[in-house]
Amino acid sequence: MRGVAQAAHTTAPTVYRRFKNRQEILRALLRRIQQEVLNVLWTCRSPQEASQRYVEFAVSHPHEYELSFAYEFGPFHPGRQRRSRAALPSRPEVEMMRAKLAEWLGGSPEDHKHLSLAFWALTHGTSMLLISKAVRDDLSLELLRSCEAAVTLLVKNASAFVAAK
Secondary structure, eight states, X not given: OHHHHHHTTSOHHHHHHHOSSHHHHHHXXXXXXXHHHHHHHHTOSSHHHHHHHHHHHHHHSHHHHHHHHHHHHSTTOTTTTTSOTTOOOOOHHHHHHHHHHHHHHOSOGGGGHHHHHHHHXXXXXXXXXHHXXXXXXXXXXXXXXXXXXXXXXXXXXXXXXXXXX
């Protein structure tokens, strides 16, 4: 906590008045990061724009983005012991994408459960590949275009599925 206080240019007692421990600081950071992502996605007018802006956010905020996943899935998450390894925690951006997909494509948010997970997996995977520098610089643009094309195909197929219902 002293290190946090020093980095914030304040004192440890001041930090302790606001946060009980490291877990509370991490939870507050996670909520702030998630809210920033939601703010970015809320203004998007299409799934393709949402995909592009999601990846842009992750790449421009790599430490915050990685922190949100390290906390959510990491060993120090308070609910880690109670949750099965296979269970994905609820991600606000995934839940919001269900609602946005229903708005854009019709149907209900529940109709887009699998599409929102596929969308999240695709955009998160692209983001992490770019953040981790696992892709050569000369292929980064091609990866982004491939992600965009895949989102377009997902949406096109989902539109046909919703229309057929």
